[in-house]
Amino acid sequence: MRKPIIAGNWKMNKTASEAAVLVDELIPAVKDASCEVVICTPYTDLVTAVAKTKGTNIHVGAENVHFEKSGAFTGEISADMLVDLGVEYVIVGHSERRQYFAETDQTVNKRALAALNAGLKVIICVGESLQQREEGVTEELVRMQTKIALRDVTAEQMANVVIAYEPVWAIGTGKTATAEQAQEIHAYIRTILREKFGAAADETPILYGGSCKPSNAPELFAKEDVDGGLIGGAALKAADFLAIGKGFPQK
Numbered sequence: 001m002r003k004p005i006i007a008g009n010w011k012m013n014k015t016a017s018e019a020a021v022l023v024d025e026l027i028p029a030v031k032d033a034s035c036e037v038v039i040c041t042p043y044t045d046l047v048t049a050v051a052k053t054k055g056t057n058i059h060v061g062a063e064n065v066h067f068e069k070s071g072a073f074t075g076e077i078s079a080d081m082l083v084d085l086g087v088e089y090v091i092v093g094h095s096e097r098r099q100y101f102a103e104t105d106q107t108v109n110k111r112a113l114a115a116l117n118a119g120l121k122v123i124i125c126v127g128e129s130l131q132q133r134e135e136g137v138t139e140e141l142v143r144m145q146t147k148i149a150l151r152d153v154t155a156e157q158m159a160n161v162v163i164a165y166e167p168v169w170a171i172g173t174g175k176t177a178t179a180e181q182a183q184e185i186h187a188y189i190r191t192i193l194r195e196k197f198g199a200a201a202d203e204t205p206i207l208y209g210g211s212c213k214p215s216n217a218p219e220l221f222a223k224e225d226v227d228g229g230l231i232g233g234a235a236l237k238a239a240d241f242l243a244i245g246k247g248f249p250q251k
């Protein structure tokens with residue numbers, strides 16, 4: 001049985017003082033959630049988020065991590081720095097990182113390995129652009145992104161891996177993949193994981209991301225291989241985030 005997950009991706013939103021307000025709203029809102037609840041916040045909000053969520057059911061994640069352990073990498077944050085703060089999760093390979101910050105499949109893999117080796121749980125993002133979907137290469141693209149991201153990841157480490165399928169054309173656009181489109185690619189990702197990790201692939205949560213909201217979450221989450229959501233805009237409102245978390249059916 002895979003535990004369902006809702007993971008908020010706050011992106012570049014919320015100052016530390018604004019984060020304190022949102023976390024204070026989230027704590028009572030999600031306290032009875034039956035799913036795993038994760039909030040991935042800007043680096044500057046992590047101390048606040050970790051301190052406030054201590055002893056609650058909310059897990060804190062970062063939105064990126066550098067792959068080197070330490071050294072002359074001005075402006076970067078290492079996995080050890082995150083672990084030392086009490087951070088548990090980190091997103092790697094988000095399409096905005098790939099698009100605006102020259103992230104490649106190779107650097108996604110390096111970041112994932114660094115995070116896993118430091119004991120973090122990683123949420124690895126994959127997904128096609130509109131042009132790639134229209135050209136009919138979604139599966140090839142997702143296969144390449146997934147396989148390269150997981151290069152040298154061990155079967156044991158897979159217990160700390162979450163995959164997020166985020167079609168780029170659905171992120172922040174209000175256009176959601178249909179539940180059928182999501183299920184098709186989620187099932188395909190699971191076959192890729194099975195090729196490498198066998199039956200253990202059935203334990204890996206695969207989240208859907210891209211304009212996930214209270215109104216579409218139940219239909220998406222009802223699909224066999226959709227184990228939850230990576231949620232951007234709707235994670236910035238406690239009521240919406242909670243409502244999405246209530247969208248899990250009994251499977």
Ligand code: PGA
Pocket residue numbers: 009166170171172173209210211212230231232233234
């Ligand atoms: P969105 O973002 O929910 O605002 O579309 C999702 C994401 O980019 O993780």
